[in-house]
Amino acid sequence: MGGGRIASFALLLASANTWQVNAEDTGDNDVCKATGSCGAGGTQLLQAGFRKNIQKHTSGGTDDYYDDYYSDDETEVTPQCKDYTAQYEAYDDYQEFAAVDAENEGCASYTDVTHCGQQDDDDFIASEMCCNCGGGSTYAEPRSLAVNKARVFLSEGSQCPDDTLPIDTLTACRAALDMTGMSGGDYKGTQSENNWPKGCYLVPDQNGVWFNTHPQGGVDSSQGTRRFCQNGYDPKAVDIVFVGDSDIDFWDSAVAFPGSFNVGIGGYTTQDVYGEVDQWVADLDPQWVVLVCGENDIEAGNREATDNALTRFKTIVGKFIADGSRVIALGTKPEPGSKELYTEYEHYDEQIKKFAVELQEDESSMNHFQFIDVFNSDFNKTELFNSDELHMSRLGYTFWNAWVKLAMESTTPCILWRDGACVQDE
Numbered sequence: 001m002g003g004g005r006i007a008s009f010a011l012l013l014a015s016a017n018t019w020q021v022n023a024e025d026t027g028d029n030d031v032c033k034a035t036g037s038c039g040a041g042g043t044q045l046l047q048a049g050f051r052k053n054i055q056k057h058t059s060g061g062t063d064d065y066y067d068d069y070y071s072d073d074e075t076e077v078t079p080q081c082k083d084y085t086a087q088y089e090a091y092d093d094y095q096e097f098a099a100v101d102a103e104n105e106g107c108a109s110y111t112d113v114t115h116c117g118q119q120d121d122d123d124f125i126a127s128e129m130c131c132n133c134g135g136g137s138t139y140a141e142p143r144s145l146a147v148n149k150a151r152v153f154l155s156e157g158s159q160c161p162d163d164t165l166p167i168d169t170l171t172a173c174r175a176a177l178d179m180t181g182m183s184g185g186d187y188k189g190t191q192s193e194n195n196w197p198k199g200c201y202l203v204p205d206q207n208g209v210w211f212n213t214h215p216q217g218g219v220d221s222s223q224g225t226r227r228f229c230q231n232g233y234d235p236k237a238v239d240i241v242f243v244g245d246s247d248i249d250f251w252d253s254a255v256a257f258p259g260s261f262n263v264g265i266g267g268y269t270t271q272d273v274y275g276e277v278d279q280w281v282a283d284l285d286p287q288w289v290v291l292v293c294g295e296n297d298i299e300a301g302n303r304e305a306t307d308n309a310l311t312r313f314k315t316i317v318g319k320f321i322a323d324g325s326r327v328i329a330l331g332t333k334p335e336p337g338s339k340e341l342y343t344e345y346e347h348y349d350e351q352i353k354k355f356a357v358e359l360q361e362d363e364s365s366m367n368h369f370q371f372i373d374v375f376n377s378d379f380n381k382t383e384l385f386n387s388d389e390l391h392m393s394r395l396g397y398t399f400w401n402a403w404v405k406l407a408m409e410s411t412t413p414c415i416l417w418r419d420g421a422c423v424q425d426e
Helices: 030-035 047-054 170-179 270-283 303-322 339-361 394-409
Strands: 009-015 018-023 151-154 187-191 199-203 208-212 226-231 240-244 288-292 326-330 369-372 416-418
Touching: 151 170, 170 187, 170 199, 170 208, 170 226, 170 270, 240 270, 270 303, 288 303, 303 326, 303 339, 326 394, 339 369, 369 394, 394 416
Parallel strands: 187 208, 240 288, 288 326, 326 369, 369 416
Antiparallel strands: 009 018, 151 226, 199 208, 199 226
């Protein structure tokens, strides 16, 4: 094993509702570092987190995402708020996995404001996340999950309060969706119009967020629009950026990696990411880039499409590395609903592993790329995926959080990880 570290995960389904992860170490316990709490003898049990996350919940969300922003009452003056966790609950039958309090309850349970803050834990802050507690999308105070603990929120109209500024960079606009309870898929694109607000804004009746590049913008035709506002939300101060497809978009990454930016969009291909990478390089200066893309390019039996995706993937990684960032890429998943793609998935991953070796042998890119082999990890349990058999449950993301933290915090360079262990020498 690389560096003499052994951090092997044994995923055991002890019962329908119980998971246990054992991590053995012969030296520094990287698993303990990644998860933040160590048991006696250097053994880390993530049971508490899994007990918290394994409970199954039924989806009770509305089909119209924006129904929660504005009611049908035309006389209502103040738009409704959206809980921080909303964008994750909408895509996960295990919906409370997005973020729950110490009693396994989400924001919907806080109907009595006197309970706000009484059950906060390391991934749940009711006063910031829950509308009933004064938090959510319209929470205009400093956010502990935002870069610089910045203020970032959705205004009640087309103007920002005097002590804040409109979000005027595309990168901050995309990341602000995550902070205000929206998914990346709510972003509809850029425009240059003199009759819409400059910068980042929401148009509820058109079900989307736009970024207006016009140097002045306007408000004449902006009735009903809502401005994204900020104070201290600086892309250049971001150390970690999450880039890619729905696996990134649906990742509750800010909770596990406070201060990070998430610019993922569901459905994105390598072509989409390739078209934006120069923007991220220009606006950001991150130490780490967490990258997931390629699955949406792949078609059963179409090796040409897979190889084209690989070419674009390598270019994307190269641009980030040339900008000084270190890249952690997570490979394809053994999705229960995509078995016909497994052959191409495995080819894609194997070529990326070879690419990792090439980068490590080049002095200019040495120690700047790490690959997490998800497909060949013990990652084929039903509970790790949502009922659509494509996207992950919150439990699946619990493992990804731990694996990425291991890669970031390991003092011994490793280019290939599997099940939380460095396997580059196998």
